Amino acid sequence: MKVRGSRSERRRWRATWLVALAMLAASMLLAACGGGDDNSSSSSTSGSSGKQSATIQWWDSYGNIPERNKALQEVFDQIRADTGVTVKRTTFEYGEFRDKLVQAAATGQFPDIAFVDQGDVPIYADQGIISDVTDKVNAWDGKDQILPNILEAVHYKDRYWGVPFLTNATAMFYNVEQFRAAGIAQPPTTWDELSADAKKLTRGSTSGFCFAANANEEGSSVFEPFLWQAGGDVPTIGDQASIDALDFVNSFVKDGTAPKSILSWGQNDIANQFIARNCSMMVNGPWELGALAEQARFDWDVAPMPRGAQAASSLGGEQLVISKNADMDAAWTVAEQVLDPAVIGRVAISLGGLPNRKDTESDPAWTTGKGRQAFADSVQYARPRSVYGPKYNQISEQIWTMVQNVLSGTKSSADAAKEAGTAIQPLLPAS
Amino acid sequence: MLLHNNYDNRYHAVRRRLGRALGNYLFVLPATLFLLACLLYPLILNVMISFQDLTAGTLLSGGPWVGFDNYRAVFDDPGFMPALMHSIVFTGFSVGFQVSIGLSLALFYNRQFPGNRAMRGLFLVAYAVPVVATGAVFRWLLDGQSGVINWALRSAGIIDTPHAWLSEPSTALPALIFVNIWLGIPFSLMVLLAGLQGIPRSLYEAARIDGAGPLAQFRYITLPQLRPALLAVVLLGTIFTFKVFDLVWITTQGGPANATQVLPTFAYKFVFQQLLIGKGAAVLNLMFVMLLAFSLVYLWAARREEANV
Numbered sequence: 001m002k003v004r005g006s007r008s009e010r011r012r013w014r015a016t017w018l019v020a021l022a023m024l025a026a027s028m029l030l031a032a033c034g035g036g037d038d039n040s041s042s043s044s045t046s047g048s049s050g051k052q053s054a055t056i057q058w059w060d061s062y063g064n065i066p067e068r069n070k071a072l073q074e075v076f077d078q079i080r081a082d083t084g085v086t087v088k089r090t091t092f093e094y095g096e097f098r099d100k101l102v103q104a105a106a107t108g109q110f111p112d113i114a115f116v117d118q119g120d121v122p123i124y125a126d127q128g129i130i131s132d133v134t135d136k137v138n139a140w141d142g143k144d145q146i147l148p149n150i151l152e153a154v155h156y157k158d159r160y161w162g163v164p165f166l167t168n169a170t171a172m173f174y175n176v177e178q179f180r181a182a183g184i185a186q187p188p189t190t191w192d193e194l195s196a197d198a199k200k201l202t203r204g205s206t207s208g209f210c211f212a213a214n215a216n217e218e219g220s221s222v223f224e225p226f227l228w229q230a231g232g233d234v235p236t237i238g239d240q241a242s243i244d245a246l247d248f249v250n251s252f253v254k255d256g257t258a259p260k261s262i263l264s265w266g267q268n269d270i271a272n273q274f275i276a277r278n279c280s281m282m283v284n285g286p287w288e289l290g291a292l293a294e295q296a297r298f299d300w301d302v303a304p305m306p307r308g309a310q311a312a313s314s315l316g317g318e319q320l321v322i323s324k325n326a327d328m329d330a331a332w333t334v335a336e337q338v339l340d341p342a343v344i345g346r347v348a349i350s351l352g353g354l355p356n357r358k359d360t361e362s363d364p365a366w367t368t369g370k371g372r373q374a375f376a377d378s379v380q381y382a383r384p385r386s387v388y389g390p391k392y393n394q395i396s397e398q399i400w401t402m403v404q405n406v407l408s409g410t411k412s413s414a415d416a417a418k419e420a421g422t423a424i425q426p427l428l429p430a431s
Numbered sequence: 432m433l434l435h436n437n438y439d440n441r442y443h444a445v446r447r448r449l450g451r452a453l454g455n456y457l458f459v460l461p462a463t464l465f466l467l468a469c470l471l472y473p474l475i476l477n478v479m480i481s482f483q484d485l486t487a488g489t490l491l492s493g494g495p496w497v498g499f500d501n502y503r504a505v506f507d508d509p510g511f512m513p514a515l516m517h518s519i520v521f522t523g524f525s526v527g528f529q530v531s532i533g534l535s536l537a538l539f540y541n542r543q544f545p546g547n548r549a550m551r552g553l554f555l556v557a558y559a560v561p562v563v564a565t566g567a568v569f570r571w572l573l574d575g576q577s578g579v580i581n582w583a584l585r586s587a588g589i590i591d592t593p594h595a596w597l598s599e600p601s602t603a604l605p606a607l608i609f610v611n612i613w614l615g616i617p618f619s620l621m622v623l624l625a626g627l628q629g630i631p632r633s634l635y636e637a638a639r640i641d642g643a644g645p646l647a648q649f650r651y652i653t654l655p656q657l658r659p660a661l662l663a664v665v666l667l668g669t670i671f672t673f674k675v676f677d678l679v680w681i682t683t684q685g686g687p688a689n690a691t692q693v694l695p696t697f698a699y700k701f702v703f704q705q706l707l708i709g710k711g712a713a714v715l716n717l718m719f720v721m722l723l724a725f726s727l728v729y730l731w732a733a734r735r736e737e738a739n740v
Contacts, residue, residue, distance in 0.1 A: 260598045263595070264574070278576060404600075405688045410688050
């Protein structure tokens with residue numbers, strides 16, 4: 001063994017090792033004591049269980065728009081006057097909201113009322129983060145008003161885990177001026193028409209048809225309607241319908257009517273390309289209506305997605321959920337007031353929300369404005385993603401990877417579909 | 432100074448030594464507490480989490496201990512080996528080019544010429560821009576449809592059709608490496624320049640008198656003298672680059688088709704998208720072990736070289 005040096009140096013080495021060991025031991029002790037704390041701490045700050053002094057924590061991602069804030073504040077004031085329940089609202093930016101919810105759930109700080117993405121409801125339900133509200137929903141008079149396919153989105157394991165709040169669906173935006181210039185009178189209504197029109201519209205730097213195909217949930221949620229339109233479904237990926245859907249989607253990239261860059265573009269990027277006239281048609285949602293109204297310097301409109309074997313669209317939006325640790329009576333009091341269609345309207349319409357109840361379907365407030373009718377019509381055949389169970393995020397990862405494999409030419413449709421199908425099988429819900 | 436007897440002498444000597452030692456340890460105490468709280472405690476906790484089956488709902492209340500199941504699941508995951516390979520390739524090429532380009536620039540800036548300081552300052556500006564901003568900007572620079580880089584390459588005649596750099600699995604990782612090299616050059620430049628300026632001029636004069644040309648001077652004087660600075664740059668650069676998350680996430684999120692999936696993004700997906708916290712912790716611990724092993728091996732090899740010199 002190499003002689004290290006003088007005796008003092010050796011002593012210094014020994015001292016260093018001893019100190020390091022001591023720190024390690026101390027921190028292990030701390031971690032053992034700290035990590036083993038078995039406390040399911042209450043997330044709401046309500047001291048007493050009585051309604052009179054309850055405070056409800058409310059988290060949403062709807063932003064600080066004055067009109068929306070005013071609308072909600074009026075409702076909160078009314079609630080406090082009637083029942084004494086105070087609502088404390090915190091709003092987050094959409095992109096970081098999901099991470100914040102996960103962190104909150106992990107640290108026991110999940111808000112009493114949260115507006116979670118509709119696809120996440122089974123996950124939160126499965127992990128015991130949100131409450132089963134079946135009894136409240138069954139006793140609620142609004143239950144029969146909600147459209148059945150939308151109510152299905154909060155239904156998991158035969159129980160209701162939330163209430164649909166804001167609903168949206170995807171449809172097809174198109175540039176009317178470019179259509180006119182290419183001599184196309186009507187937007188396409190079938191797959192064949194879509195392919196043909198896309199070819200006619202592609203010229204120069206303008207692509208005929210753009211859709212998000214990036215490596216996250218946006219990519220999956222754009223592909224799923226094509227899968228459903230082909231007559232397929234997520235649990236049966238690997239069958240001929242899924243291969244047809246993949247081939248159809250790939251045909252745009254192969255023909256050059258969709259740019260390869262869609263593999264990097266999210267729905268906001270697609271919208272920006274549409275506004276910049278680089279895309280003649282795009283698949284997107286009503287959340288873009290505001291941006292288009294402001295920034296698009298050309299005539300545009302919205303049409304329902306073209307049908308394959310059938311019509312389909314992707315159902316999105318947020319559901320109102322109540323935390324496991326919340327004071328259920330107080331929280332439901334607030335929820336009931338907020339779920340009034342008039343209140344939802346004041347918050348949701350400006351966010352691109354679509355009518356999700358029978359009584360708002362024919363309400364002109366929801367369908368006035370360019371493109372809104374086409375979106376509202378799309379809601380009828382829009383399908384939720386929450387039916388795929390609590391492991392949907394992992395399923396979604398398989399789907400977007402499959403789409404990217406095919407669009408980038410890495411794998412054939414058949415191989416990619418079979419591979420994804422095999423990976424998805426164990427992730428589906430048990431029933 | 433005369434003391435009463437031998438025992439008193441030794442007693443006071445020991446007390447003095449202990450007092451000095453105690454004082455020394457008190458100086459170290461704040462740093463130790465900080466290290467314990469902010470470094471070792473989270474580390475140990477992370478290791479413990481990786482041996483449990485934890486989800487978001489059970490993180491606080493504790494979950495079942497599953498031994499090495501999380502690690503087994505990570506190794507069985509088909510995405511793990513590609514992510515590891517991507518991490519190694521990304522880090523290797525990034526650090527290699529960062530250091531060599533940084534060294535060339537440092538040699539250049541070691542001379543005196545007008546505008547020297549101003550130009551060096553510009554490099555610091557590039558380093559100060561947040562990585563998120565750089566990632567977002569390069570995402571658009573490299574875009575297939577409207578990217579400036581395509582336009583520049585086409586104008587220079589290097590390519591004739593626009594290429595979607597970040598959308599093709601074959602070019603996405605090289606494109607990211609290119610961006611990361613751009614990001615990391617200022618750091619290498621600064622550290623190596625500082626090292627260069629610490630080399631005494633007399634060594635070069637002596638070498639010139641002995642008839643050594645510029646290449647020989649570089650090989651026998653500059654490089655050996657720069658060894659500590661090079662050690663720092665390579666070690667720190669490797670550790671930083673291996674951990675890089677924000678650049679990859681902002682530009683490609685691990686796509687297209689997992690072509691740019693690296694270990695940090697791989698772990699992020701487990702924790703934040705799939706809420707499998709134990710599995711994510713396992714990946715991160717593997718990363719820590721790899722980096723620790725690399726650092727120890729590297730330091731040991733460097734120490735050996737120094738001893739031989």
